[in-house]
Amino acid sequence: MVKRNMQKTLAIGFSVVMALSLAACGNSGNKADESAATNAPKSTNSANSGGNAAEPAPDSGKKVTLTFQNIYPDPATPSHKMINELTEQYMKEHPNVTIELDTLNTDQQKVKLKTQAASKEVPDITIVNPAAQMKPFVDAGLFAPLNDMLDQNGLKDTYQEGLLDYYSFDGNVYALPDGNNIEVVYYNKELFEQAGIANTPTTFEEMLQDVKILKEKGITPLAIGEKDSWTGSFLFMNILLRTNGGPGFLQDVLDGKKTFEDPAFIEAVDAFQQLVQAGAFPDGATSIDANAGGNIFKSGKAAMWVIGSWETGAIDASSVAGKVGAFQFPTVNGKGNPNEFMLAPGSAFAVSANSEHLAETKDFLNFFASNLPKKQFELKNAVGLGQKVDGDLKAAGYSDLAVNIAGLFNQVQGGDLAFDNTMNPATAQVHLSSIQNLFVQKVDSAAVAKEHQQAFEANKE
């Protein structure tokens, strides 16, 4: 009898443990719900009080710790150095302020921020992506408007025309972008030479041909880390931009003018599958994260890398420096204009509306954003900056690659934003894993299109 009671107690005990661990994931709901109402006015309050916030922080000598969530984890990259040097400089000038860097991979950061947002605990400064990706946060009143702070020290005028629009809602700017980039194809000239490829491909068919040649020579044709599923999507969107004959496919879907079952989308999926089937990507690509994927290229093991121009500085700081060139994504089946690019108007720094130290945070961010272009220029990472910077790249000793990319910027005739910057998060998630699936198995392209369309319709607002 006693034994049985013991067992019962044990059984209850286990279910407690089990329930506890579940509850930890699911419970913050109601509380957050209640505070949502009280939060909205709070954020406007803080906007008002932010009026004097952007002025040099009152040197009250009060010890303040700010958390700066960021996505520059690789110590070999100039961006990593930039953020460390700027925060250190600020802390030196403001001994009462400590800035803690919470450094994460892009995908990890996205998920962490969402988790924190669900419990209204957004770090003082965090990273967001433009447009559709940051809209839910802004709607929930989690970010502080930065208009007042932008007017301080002429910070606003440093940004390129129109760039801040991607981060503005209802006339308020909610985040400051770290760059304004385009997606290009980097290639390793040495490996191309080894494989006997004289010219960079200008059509998708040539690209496929090159992939096959490289593969035969035992060289990984295209570097990618597809565990972070945005990487595959970003590449795929290049193809869609071509098969659609120009930008605006996703906007047309949003406007109800097209569906994902449009021939252009199916054609893009088919073309992408051709790449996969040709063995363009590294083995086990879906188990490699984006950083490690980039390192395949930066360590000279892969011939091409389709990624944003923000990697220029990192490539110049890596072991393949000097051997790398860049070209536009080729036309697909004779369609598209190579001078239309996938556009990446930065990832941006946003300030938590609920920050305990809003004034100090804004003051720091003002310092940070004002000094960012100069610092990036010094670190030879100025390609794709979202802010104007004085100085001649060539004279400052920039690489041929950097000059080459800067030249590509001048050819931009428009383009598209990434999928998850355009579509709502739920549809984007379906898309991301759908594209990830193409890496591991052959799928009927019509089924992929249908999956997209169903997800879009189910999650439409």
Added chain:
Amino acid sequence: MKVLKVPARTIAVFVLPCLLLYVCLVFIPILVSVYTGLLKWDGLSAATFIGLGNFKDMFLNDPVFWPSVKRTLLYAVASMVEIPLCLLMAILLNRYLRRGNTLVSIYFTPVILSVVIIGQLWKTVYNPTSMGGMLNGVLVSLGLESWTHNWLTEPQIAMYALYFVSLWQYFGYHLLIQYTGVQNIPDELYEAAKIDGADGFKADRYITLPLIVPIFKISIVLAFIGSLQAFDLVMVMTAGGPAHATDVISTHMYNSSFGSFKYGYGSAIATFLVAVCLVFTGFINMIFNRIDRKFN
């Protein structure tokens, strides 16, 4: 043992604080979670009440849900496979080794390691040949090249690769539990049995097995319920990918809540998971009550 004769007030003093904690930390969150499951809510903005809509979506329209349930149940079943093995090993260790403790401690090492470390370790073991994966390396050197795989990225086998790591990790844990159980059986019983002519495995059949049942049950419940909630290892190694091939209920819940911004829907999945855990706990209890009755 008789029930202690103490005034109810005294009992209340000792029990109430725990009961309060239990209600606050367990019951209320579960109820809140169940309620959140009835909302259409992104976790940030205002929520709308949609009744059982999330559950309907989950059961009928979500192509990821049922496969993830199947994988989770398989996980739980697979986790139990090793427990009889552990028992056998515990019996052998106890019988033939004088210092079995050292060995058991060694087997226990993986349990102490953080899951993140274990995940990273096995990720490198499972890597493709081109990335120097050890498992494939061993297979190649044995001349079994055709057996090599991209263990974590081939949808058909990735989940089994995860099951194995989990078994590997908890082997020492269950071994320790079983070993302690076996050691606690008094030697006199075996001596008496020996006199009656029951030795070796015969003694195990009639003495060890019946006496180890409660311990065995602890192992089973821990393994089963633990696997139903498996999360960390999957998250570290594959994050449910590629393309949901290794999604279990808990990762699907997490990805829905925080990846797709469907917090209400994630809560509905959590509610389902609680229900599944409760049902199986009851089920296991029922089976063991039967076994108990048989032996007594």
